[in-house]
Amino acid sequence: MNTFSNIKELLSTLHREEKLLSEMFKRRKTTDYKFEYALELVEDNENKIQYLIDRSVIRQNGNTLEIDDLYLHFFEQVLEANEEINTSYINENLEKVKQNINYYFNEQNEQRKYEYLRIIKNTFRKIGIITLRNVVDLKRNIENTFKTEPNYKNKRSKLINLDNKRRDITKLIEQTEHLITEDDITFFKTATDEELSRIIVQLKLQLQKCTHNLIEIEKQVIAFLNQIQLQSGIVEKLRQIKYLKDQFILESTTDLKQVLAINRHVVFEPNPSYPLKLSLENLQTDEGAFKSIQKIAIRLKSGVKHKQPVADKISDEYLETQIEEEVQINLEEVKNGFVAGSNNLFDFVISYNFSKDVSFEERVTIYCQMVSQYESIFEITDQFSEKGKIEFAMIFPK
Structure with missing residues (x-):
């Protein structure tokens, strides 16, 4: 497998084929991006496509193409279009912080000690950003699942799995807060770094914001699951009624008629009609009333043709040309x-x-x-x- 020799070659390749990669990224949800579509975007130059395939930027499967997972994940992360909730990444960064804190205390050389401190600061930044993104992605996935998933069983299972992700994120937030407040309080007192203090304050604010959002997400999941349970129960009852009706035993095996007879809900009441008599003067003069009469006549397929009255002939004196002169000041x-x-x-x-x-x-x-x-x-x-x-x-x- 060929690889890019340097960052300049990578960036120039992505820039050169940005039209193709942009189109493939837009259609990443589909699995039928044809090789012919890509040819049109590279001016029918197959070498350009083969160049991307050789360097694993895109993959070819028969006559279809797709962006490699590595680059696809990179684009989604940078553009914040990722739908995958990755809690293990937060846990890995927490372990990384703990390890580097241990290395920091064991190290005697100040230069190497600072390198461990720099890694800890960068990792804390990552934890805050990744946690926020996971919460945003979690909320979006929950709403999309409830609105778009047609299968009730799959919808309920997906929501339960997403709720488990919510619990995992909550636990990781608690572990992070415990780490920066209790577990390694000695480290934060020893490593008197102004930038580290700012990062910790920012991280606490981010985690607090995530916690509030996770509480709202929990309420939303509970509401969605209750709606699904109610809807699925209604659907099952309707299916049972449909089965009995198809078997022509609905009336003999159920008391449906008696139940409907004593039901007084508004939905079962006939729509009341209130006759309203319009004045003849209004019907003769109002343009809107005339159009309504025409629509009703068409609906009733009436044979009566309604003609609008013809106006009188215009007098000749109104058609005479009259010239009016006006002197303008220059x-x-x-x-x-x-x-x-x-x-x-x-x-x-x-x-x-x-x-x-x-x-x-x-x-x-x-x-x-x-x-x-x-x-x-x-x-x-x-x-x-x-x-x-x-x-x-x-x-x-x-």
Whole structure:
């Protein structure tokens, strides 16, 4: 079996074939990823696929391909898409911590002693992260099992197995808390490391969060199991009733009719009908009522055709073309005239000869519009003047 010679070759290979690996990862739940599908993603170059097979990135089984378990597990762990609850990994890390604490006390060389301390800190980080991921995966698996598993017996068995996983995680959390609080308290007092103290505090918070979530998960599992038991009991009763009905002995061997006769639940009551008479005026004028009548007529397959009334002929005078002219004020032309002179803008607009009659209020509005549109080419001073109860800034052309 060929292997990658260095990390650069590995990363470049994964990057080069990221399109194929991404597609195969999306379809990892299926077992029929054909060799032909992969060829389309590598531009019909079989050598690229063979290169991945030779280095055990993907495996070939007949005409189908799948990502190798090592890389699949790596992708799922990094992307947090893993569905497997691995409590043994937490236990292994706990044992690793205990062993390295023992090595730490036995070692006299400070450099090697620090190496053991570094391993302990990294392992504590792993324990917190792995425990959190396991709790999240456990919750997701429980919900998916309850919602998607069609077989009642398998659903119940899977939920019980997941609940056992919950108990295992709870025990491991208790062991971890016991380790950092009681078992090796001498080590934590001896190894006075600031980073280790921060890691322990963070680990305690993570374990506390996991504990709260596990309590909610336990309640959820109990509720799901109760629902399954109730549903399975109802299904068994329905199957028995179906069997008796198929054998035409339902009425003779059971008191079903008597039970239904004395039952007063709302579900067994006939739906009440409340006749409502609509006014003729509403039916004749309301568009929604007309559409409802049409739907009812189609449903009843009525032969009566309902025609909407035809409007009267439009008068010719409404169709005559009428032209309305409106004189528009060209602000650009006003601006050009103002820039060519030396008067202030307000007096210029007030005295400007427009092509139509413009009131004083409209001229004030034109003054404001020009200041807003052509501010960059005007010189706006700090001086103010007043005319007709209107106070305005003295503005001159630049």
